[in-house]
Amino acid sequence: MLELRHLRTLIALQETGSVSLAAERVFLTQSALSHQLKQLEAYYQQPLFERKSQPLRFTLAGERLLALARDLLDKVASAERDLARIRQGEAGELRVAVECHTCFDWLMPAMDSFRQHWPAVELDIVSGFHADPVGLLLTRRADLAIVSEAEPQAGIVHQPLFxxxxxxxxxxxxxxxxxxxxxxxxxxxxxxxxxxxxxxxxxxxxxxxxxxxxxxxxxxxxxxxxxxxxxxxxxxxxxxxxxxxxxxxxxxxxxxxxxxxxxxxSELYAALRSEDAGLAYMQDFLSTVRERSFATLPGLTVLEG
Amino acid sequence: MLELRHLRTLIALQETGSVSLAAERVFLTQSALSHQLKQLEAYYQQPLFERKSQPLRFTLAGERLLALARDLLDKVASAERDLARIRQGEAGELRVAVECHTCFDWLMPAMDSFRQHWPAVELDIVSGFHADPVGLLLTRRADLAIVSEAEPQAGIVHQPLFxxxxxxxxxxxxxxxxxxxxxxxxxxxxxxxxxxxxxxxxxxxxxxxxxxxxxxxxxxxxxxxxxxxxxxxxxxxxxxxxxxxxxxxxxxxxxxxxxxxxxxxSELYAALRSEDAGLAYMQDFLSTVRERSFATLPGLTVLEG
DNA sequence: GATAATCATGAATTAAATTCATTCAAAACA
DNA sequence: TGTTTTGAATGAATTTAATTCATGATTATC
CATH class of the missing domain: 3.40.190.10 (Periplasmic binding protein-like II)
Known part of the structure; x- marks a missing residue:
């Protein structure tokens, strides 16, 4: 029977173009995905892709399921945002400190998307290039910092981006x-x-x-x-x-x-105050960054916590 | 992590109004559903229903998930119909023989829904009340018969309705x-x-x-x-x-x-020729009948094959 | 035509979901 | 107001399913 897990796999498959890369993307082994796909094709009694080519190609049936996947996973994300708002309220503040130039390339699309989903959250960029972005967090001049190393520090947690x-x-x-x-x-x-x-x-x-x-x-x-x-x-x-x-x-x-x-x-982490790690809009911002970046930038790889 | 399984449970919960009846509906035990719901509420860190009352009531968050469930499961059904058509083609013939008067009450809505989903299938009712509806199948004057007992017969399979x-x-x-x-x-x-x-x-x-x-x-x-x-x-x-x-x-x-x-x-089965059991539109017709009937008629119970 | 790289497969393992047996809580009944 | 009945919750045991491991097959690549 079809589960969301299968649809998440299909998205990863399309974005990476290969079973092994898709497996890495969803934190499973290549073997697991191979079995999963075989099971899917058996369930629908028809092939969903041609593996002969690189990147692999979806069949008509595969494309149809892929369209379903995009539609459904969007709706799930939207519903889960609503649940988070019901639980914690709509509003908040999110000032992002950035220390790398190229970061803006992926940050802007993610911020655009986020702004639409959380209109009541005050989103801002802390401009200028600071030597110590984490200091901005502790002095409450920023709420989230993009950093390239996860140096342990009291009161700060690091969440991997990519x-x-x-x-x-x-x-x-x-x-x-x-x-x-x-x-x-x-x-x-x-x-x-x-x-x-x-x-x-x-x-x-x-x-x-x-x-x-x-x-x-x-x-x-x-x-x-x-x-x-x-x-x-x-x-x-x-x-x-x-x-x-x-x-x-x-x-x-x-x-x-x-x-x-x-x-x-090169690795990227989001640093935030430990107390803010449970905020729904904070977590959703990180999900948005990952999701948008993996979908648009070539050659990204996942980064374990 | 959310899966379609959870959403199927939510629908059953709403249609039956109780955990134990919903469990029966989705062919699981009451205990299994209780665990599943507890897990869901832990995942979203908030209550999804109030169990105090009979029928149980959904919280705001629960209602939001329920709306998601209806939306998603509809879309899954639609996609799976498309896959079936890709595999087997659009067209076919489906003449239904009915032997009970009240059957029309649930048959009509199901047929309406089916006609929209399979416009190329010729849907018809074999009128009149026949003493031997299964005979109509074997003589190819009907393709599906609604019967109240699953008497084994060569070349015929019986699929439980409700x-x-x-x-x-x-x-x-x-x-x-x-x-x-x-x-x-x-x-x-x-x-x-x-x-x-x-x-x-x-x-x-x-x-x-x-x-x-x-x-x-x-x-x-x-x-x-x-x-x-x-x-x-x-x-x-x-x-x-x-x-x-x-x-x-x-x-x-x-x-x-x-x-x-x-x-x-009282039990109802669909009788069909064994050779037709694999036809996608045939299976979809049966799913539609079950789904529509459970959603609209009070007091139905599932029937095991 | 050798050599990686990628995917498939069966068995073993791990993890997860489900059931079983029971308790708990609430409602219905006397 | 007890008593019985019904529905839901819980923890441990079990079953089922998903995933990994180890390996073989297949396809690209030089």
Whole structure:
């Protein structure tokens, strides 16, 4: 018999295009999903996808179920918001402190969606780039902070959002384009172009250059497009989220390369005051961020608590 | 986490008004449902019903979930019909043979609903009251027969629809109104008013009077209202489905009494040719009949295969 | 044509849902 | 006002179902 669990699987399947990635997305094994799908197809006595191709394709019947899934899961989310409001009331305050430039790319759509669902919650962004966003929480100048490490701290809880890969980018005809994988030393004689933020907020600096004692020339720019243009003009190299550069890769302006054998992974957490962790609109904001981001940004991976 | 199972439970709860009856409806024990509901309320951290009263009442949060349930389960049904059509095609023939008068009461709404969902299926009623409706199936003059006993027969399968109680009715000032429970002998000196069908189609005759060798005076009428009027005018007594007489009981025209210690139960099955049992529109017709009937007729109970 | 990568499968395991047996609470009855 | 009956709740035992593990099959990739 059909359950919502199956529909959640279908959504993950579509968003990832493969059984194994979808399994990771819903925190199950590939095997579990394979069994689940087999059971679904047996129940409806017809195939729901063709697994031959990558990404896998839905059959007509599969598409129909997928449409059902989107419809139903939206409605469930809406009903659960209503239940939360019945329990805790409509209103509240949600001031978001952000420490990363690219965060705005996924934050804006999520905030738009949230604003519609919680019109009585005062939503705001704490502007400026602070060295210590968690301090803003404790001094009650913000209610939620987006951070890249979950450093334990009294009175603060960290909730995982998602992870993604940071890739190195250079012009197509730059010598580094030849190397499949870059190491710290490869940056030594390059100019590194980055956002104007403190060093410790740059993943590349914290996790790669600093440990290796490499200290390249530097240049900053506020805007992602400007950084891309500088790189394309051979003014230097940069490290950016894969999902942020993908559109430019497809147009061939620059090429992207892995940094380190395992790739340079960047993680995002929401930090909030422990007392606020039970607030329904807070949890719904986090769900919205995850849901919208996974649905729109390519290459995201889940992050365990 | 919410699953469709929970929503199916909520619908059953509303339709029956009690945990134990709802449990029976969804083929589970009272205990199972009690646990399930407790789990739901823990998940949403708020009460969903007040069990103090009979029938139980939904809280605001419960009502919201109930609305979700109706919406979602409708959509699931619609999607599953589409899947069935994708697999087997749209068209077919469905001629229904009916042997009981009151059947039309629940058959008409179900047929209306079905006609909208399967416009390409030729839906028809085989008119007249036949002594052997199953014969019509084998000679291919009908595709589905409504019968009150599941007599095994080669090439025919019986699918349970539902069961209900047949109650005896008399005028309020009739001596039999004093008796809480009637036995076969109580009919001996009365005039029994019934539909003009062969004796073996009357549940009262088959299950009560014939075994006891009681043979009262008889009088027939085509219409339920006419039977009620005759009874109210002290022209005799009758046995009718509880759900058919309930509106008249509430107006006080007649009173209803149990027949036999356990009550006289009437069962309904759909008989169809084995080869047709896998047809999607056939199964959907049966689901529709059950669903519509349980939702609208009071006092129905489930019938196991 | 070898080598990953992805998916499928059966058995074993784990987790979850359900039942059983009983108690508790409330309503109906005398 | 007890007494009986009915419906719901509870904890432990059980059953059922879902998931993982270990592995084999299949399909992409170089």
């Amino acid at each position: 992870a993604y890969e940071m890739v190195g980018i250079v012009a197509r005809d730059h010598p580094l384009a030849e190397k499949k994988v870059w190491q710290a030393q490869d940056f030594a004689n390059e100019t590194l172009i980055h956002y104007p933020v403190p060093d410790e907020m740059l993943d590349l600096w914290r996790k790669v250059l600093l440990p290796a004692g490499v200290s390249p020339l530097r240049r900053t720019s506020e805007l992602t497009v400007a950084i891309i243009q500088l790189v394309a003009s051979r003014r230097g190299v940069a490290a950016l989220p894969f999902w942020a550069v993908k559109p430019y890769l497809e147009r061939g302006y620059v090429v992207a390369r892995r940094i380190g054998e395992q790739g340079l992974s | 069961a209900y109680e047949m109650v005896g009715i008399v005028a309020r000032d009739h001596p039999l109104a004093e008796k809480k429970v009637w036995q076969a002998q109580d009919f001996a000196n009365e005039t029994l008013i019934h539909y003009p069908v062969p004796d073996e189609m009357l549940d009262l005759w088959r299950k009560v009077l014939l075994p006891a060798g009681v043979s009262p005076l008889r009088r027939t009428s085509e219409l339920t209202v006419a039977i009620i009027q005759l009874v109210a005018s002290r022209r005799g007594v009758a046995a009718l489905p509880f759900w058919a007489v309930k509106p008249y009981l509430e107006r006080g025209y007649v009173v209803a009494r149990r027949i036999g210690e356990q009550g006289l139960s």
